[in-house]
Amino acid sequence: MIPSALPSPLLLLATCVAFFQSFGEHGNWEKVKTEDGVAVYEKKISGKLAFRGVGEIAGDPSKLIGVLENPVRWKHWIDNFKSGRLLEKKSDFHKVFYQSFDSPFPVSDRDLVYESKISSAGEGRTVRVEMRSVRHALAPKTVGVRVKLTYASYRIEVLGKERMKVTFETMSDPGGAIPGFMANWATRSYPVTLFDGLRKEMKRPDQKEAPLPR
Numbered sequence: 001m002i003p004s005a006l007p008s009p010l011l012l013l014a015t016c017v018a019f020f021q022s023f024g025e026h027g028n029w030e031k032v033k034t035e036d037g038v039a040v041y042e043k044k045i046s047g048k049l050a051f052r053g054v055g056e057i058a059g060d061p062s063k064l065i066g067v068l069e070n071p072v073r074w075k076h077w078i079d080n081f082k083s084g085r086l087l088e089k090k091s092d093f094h095k096v097f098y099q100s101f102d103s104p105f106p107v108s109d110r111d112l113v114y115e116s117k118i119s120s121a122g123e124g125r126t127v128r129v130e131m132r133s134v135r136h137a138l139a140p141k142t143v144g145v146r147v148k149l150t151y152a153s154y155r156i157e158v159l160g161k162e163r164m165k166v167t168f169e170t171m172s173d174p175g176g177a178i179p180g181f182m183a184n185w186a187t188r189s190y191p192v193t194l195f196d197g198l199r200k201e202m203k204r205p206d207q208k209e210a211p212l213p214r
Contacts, residue, residue, distance in 0.1 A: 038195045048150070050171035053191025057164050059202040061127040061156045064164065065118060065210040067201045068129065068154070069095065077197030082109070087138045092211045093118040096136050100143045108144035114152075120213045127212060129154040147172060168194060 029041040029052060038055035057064065067073070075081045084099035100111035115134045120127045133149040152170040159165055168191055201207055 035192045036196060038192045040191050045171060048171055050150075050169060051191060053168045053195060055166060055195050056159070057166050057195065057199055057202060058162050059164065060162065060209075061120075061124070061158065061164065062209040062212050063202060063207060064154075064156060064166070064198065065127070065129065065212065066208045067198060069097075069116070069210055070208065071097070073201060073204075073207070074099070077201050079193065082143070087113070087136050093213050096134060096138075098136075098139055103144070110145050110147050111140075111143050112147040112149055113139040114149060118213060124212055124214055125158040127154075127156040129156070166195070166198075 029043045032040045032042055034040070036055075038053050041052040041054070042049055043052075044050070067077075069086075071084050071086060074084050078099075078101075080101045080103065082100040082102050084097065086095060087098050088096040090096070094115065094117050096113065096115045098111065098113050101109060103109050113134055113136050114131050116129060116131045118127065118129050131149070131152045133147070149172040150170075152172070153168070155167040157165040157167075
């Protein structure tokens with residue numbers, strides 16, 4: 001059985017190498033499926049597969065950003081999450097994080113170090129979170145294989161009161177010996193799992209909000 005936890009280090013957090021390619025190009029995306037209100041797409045960029053998930057999430061952008069940047073709760077919605085923490089807060093809208101993941105035998109455990117940058121437009125009605133892998137002096141020694149993350153990004157559009165359209169995109173190189181068919185299968189399933197986890201976390205009254213750029 002292919003483990004559902006495999007996508008986490010492949011997808012969750014990464015970098016926007018060519019942000020204009022991801023959000024700027026709405027063509028060339030091939031729809032893979034729609035499941036639980038999430039439309040999943042894929043396309044090739046420089047010979048690698050990128051994936052996109054599009055769906056609605058109830059709530060507002062500040063709380064969703066709070067979910068993404070809350071290490072205390074990561075274990076509750078990120079598959080196979082092992083450990084993670086904030087490495088550096090450069091500003092309210094620019095931070096560096098570390099995450100590690102358990103992987104099923106015989107696949108080596110994975111980890112990643114990434115920066116997250118937040119921007120907004122339209123008086124805060126569209127918020128973007130762009131993530132990429134980076135090197136950092138405070139990063140611990142790898143637990144197995146350090147994932148080379150190409151990009152991950154969220155485009156959060158306010159549709160109305162407590163309604164958002166969220167577009168999640170990612171492309172990465174998990175490194176090490178992971179068969180291509182396993183990686184592709186995992187990435188096609190992960191956007192649905194991701195939205196499910198985020199929707200559940202958004203319902204928690206104790207989930208804090210994050211500041212947003214204006």
